Structure formats: C-alpha cells, structure tokens
Amino acid sequence: MKLDPKPAASEEFTLDCGVFTLSLDFELIWGTVDLFGPDRYRRACLVEREVVIDRLLDLLTRFDISATWCIVGHLFLDACAPDNGHVHPEIIRPRHAWVTGDWFAHDPTASEEVAPEFYGRSLVRKILSCPIRQEIGSHSFSHVIFGDAGCSAATAHSELAACVRLAADMGIALRSFAFPRNLVGHLDALGAHGFACFRGPEPHWYERRALPGFVKRLLHLWDVVTIAAPPVVLPDLARPGVWNVPGSMFYFPMRGSRRHIPLSFRVGRAIKGLNQAAARRRIFHLWFHPTNLADDADRMFDGLRQIFEHADALRSRGRLRVAPMDGIVARQQLGRGADLSEHPAPAAPSMGATVTTQTEDQCRCS
Numbered sequence: 001m002k003l004d005p006k007p008a009a010s011e012e013f014t015l016d017c018g019v020f021t022l023s024l025d026f027e028l029i030w031g032t033v034d035l036f037g038p039d040r041y042r043r044a045c046l047v048e049r050e051v052v053i054d055r056l057l058d059l060l061t062r063f064d065i066s067a068t069w070c071i072v073g074h075l076f077l078d079a080c081a082p083d084n085g086h087v088h089p090e091i092i093r094p095r096h097a098w099v100t101g102d103w104f105a106h107d108p109t110a111s112e113e114v115a116p117e118f119y120g121r122s123l124v125r126k127i128l129s130c131p132i133r134q135e136i137g138s139h140s141f142s143h144v145i146f147g148d149a150g151c152s153a154a155t156a157h158s159e160l161a162a163c164v165r166l167a168a169d170m171g172i173a174l175r176s177f178a179f180p181r182n183l184v185g186h187l188d189a190l191g192a193h194g195f196a197c198f199r200g201p202e203p204h205w206y207e208r209r210a211l212p213g214f215v216k217r218l219l220h221l222w223d224v225v226t227i228a229a230p231p232v233v234l235p236d237l238a239r240p241g242v243w244n245v246p247g248s249m250f251y252f253p254m255r256g257s258r259r260h261i262p263l264s265f266r267v268g269r270a271i272k273g274l275n276q277a278a279a280r281r282r283i284f285h286l287w288f289h290p291t292n293l294a295d296d297a298d299r300m301f302d303g304l305r306q307i308f309e310h311a312d313a314l315r316s317r318g319r320l321r322v323a324p325m326d327g328i329v330a331r332q333q334l335g336r337g338a339d340l341s342e343h344p345a346p347a348a349p350s351m352g353a354t355v356t357t358q359t360e361d362q363c364r365c366s
C-alpha cells in the first residue's frame with residue numbers, strides 16, 4: 001500500500017541537532033512462518049533467543065543507546081491454548097493469497113519452554129530490565145501483512161487491540177509501530193489504538209520514480225556497493241497524531257547472496273548516515289531484526305559496535321543525540337525544552353507488572 005498524501009495541516013518538524021534512532025523488529029518465527037513454515041528459521045530463532053538478545057542489550061547498555069523494540073504481540077505470551085477449539089479467536093483472520101489453511105495453523109498452542117520460537121515473555125522482561133531504557137513498540141500481534149489487500153481494517157483492529165491489551169498487562173503503553181514486511185496500511189487503526197508513530201519505508205530517490213522492481217533493486221545494490229550515504233529523514237504527520245518516522249537503512253544480514261557483501265560496506269554507509277544526520281539536523285534511522293545478527297554473529301556485532309562508537313563520538317561533541325522513536329515524537333509534541341522524564345505515561349499496570357516510567361531523550365545538544 002502506498003502512503004496517502006499528507007494531510008493539508010501537516011506540521012513542520014524541526015530538530016535542533018542530528019538524531020540517531022535504532023528500531024528493531026523482534027518477531028522470532030512469526031516473521032517467516034507464513035512463507036516457510038516453522039522449520040527453516042528455527043535454528044536462527046534459537047540463536048536469537050540464547051545469544052543475540054543478551055549481546056545486543058549489553059552493547060546498547062555499553063553505548064548508552066535507547067532503541068525501539070517493535071515486538072510481535074504473540075511474544076508477550078509465555079503460553080497460549082485453544083479457546084473452545086479455536087486458536088486466538090480474538091483475531092479476525094487475514095486472507096493473504098499465499099496462505100492456505102488457517103492463519104494460526106502453525107501456532108503450537110504450547111508454552112515458551114516447549115516451543116521457544118513462538119513465545120517470548122521472558123525476553124520482553126529482559127528487555128524491560130535493561131539498565132538503559134528501551135522503548136517497547138509493536139510489530140502487530142501475529143505478523144499479519146497490514147499493507148496487503150488480504151488484511152481488512154477489522155483484522156488490523158483485532159491485531160492491534162490484542163497487542164495493546166497484552167502490553168498493558170505488563171505496564172507498557174505502545175507508542176511506536178513497525179509494519180510487517182515494511183508494508184504500510186491501516187494508518188487510521190494505528191491512531192485509534194493510541195500509536196503515535198510508525199517506521200515508514202526508506203525514502204530512496206528511486207522509489208519515487210516509476211521504475212520496474214528489478215531496476216530499483218539494482219539501484220539499491222549500486223548504493224550498497226558504492227557505499228552511498230543513506231537517506232536521512234524528518235518525520236511526516238501521516239494522520240492526526242500519527243507520525244511517520246521513515247527508515248534510513250537496513251543493517252542486512254550475512255545470509256544468502258548478501259553474505260558476499262563486505263561488512264565494511266554496511267558500516268561505511270551507516271557512518272555516512274550518522275555524519276549526514278549531524279550535518280543536516282536530520283535523523284539517521286537504522287533498523288534490523290535481531291535475527292539478522294544470528295549468522296556470522298561476531299562480525300555483525302563488531303559492525304554494530306563501530307556504528308555505535310561513531311554515534312557516541314558525535315554525541316559527545318554535541319552534534320547528535322540518540323532517541324527512540326517515541327522520544328522523537330514526544331519531543332516534537334511537547335516542545336524542545338520539555339522534560340520528557342514523565343512521557344509517555346505508562347499504561348495502568350496489572351498485578352505484578354513491571355512498570356516502565358523512565359524515558360530518556362539522551363539529548364546533549366541543547
């Protein structure tokens with residue numbers, strides 16, 4: 001789905017210095033199970049659970065970086081079971097053309113111990129307990145493709161309602177959203193469920209031209225191999241109260257044909273993006289899935305370390321701040337001088353829930 005034209009009353013977004021934003025699509029098996037079933041990426045999911053999340057949280061802590069974790073809602077669960085024989089009857093099924101059978105046919109209706117690639121409540125808790133505040137956002141409940149014609153408004157609402165309810169049970173108010181497969185759709189539903197922003201597609205110049213898909217892929221490959229600076233962005237008001245914070249660059253995995261692309265190309269582009277953000281007072285918005293670090297993990301983590309070191313150096317010189325997606329939007333809504341320590345307000349916690357109240361803007365520019 002293409003983004004609709006901006007509303008006439010779109011606000012001007014201004015920044016007082018460059019911003020580094022990192023968003024992570026955390027989905028375990030849900031991101032691929034509709035295409036490949038549960039077997040193909042099971043190993044990568046187990047590496048993600050057992051190795052990647054801890055290392056990533058350690059690296060974010062070391063460099064004082066608040067990231068936005070857009071988490072599939074099913075991962076807030078530690079178990080699920082059929083309800084009168086129906087799996088997740090609260091979700092109105094999508095009708096994606098490539099799916100035969102029930103959308104939840106692969107859901108094991110088991111527990112995190114039995115089927116750890118489908119559940120992640122212990123990991124959500126781990127992210128919440130990171131000493132550097134990490135924003136918890138959403139990536140839909142079951143990775144329904146919002147931008148596909150098979151996802152009705154009713155399906156989108158049912159997915160978002162489930163996410164909001166499960167997050168609230170853990171004391172979390174969801175503000176940021178990443179669309180499954182990055183295909184934007186049902187923006188009105190986002191606003192209705194209290195979301196303030198989403199990550200839109202990367203605004204490459206060639207995406208705005210009427211070019212065949214293979215030409216666009218070639219142009220993207222050209223950007224990668226020439227280590228071209230990725231786009232740096234400013235948020236757009238896509239709907240009243242709902243901002244598009246476009247991505248700048250995907251930190252792509254060492255997998256498939258892309259394993260032949262040297263790590264230095266990824267790092268080089270990211271460093272150019274950070275420099276551009278600082279020079280032009282814009283946002284460099286890096287994103288990936290934690291699963292993307294599972295292959296050749298040591299090298300992929302070393303690349304991230306180099307990127308974070310460069311961001312930290314720019315920040316220490318007062319040229320860049322680091323902010324999660326909700327921090328960018330809150331700062332715009334409340335004003336530059338706003339004290340963000342109380343924003344966004346957490347949802348009312350249930351018994352025993354962990355409440356996240358700290359919000360750090362991490363701005364050292366103003």
Ligand SMILES: [Zn+2]
Nearest residue numbers: 074080107109
């Ligand atoms: Zn389930």
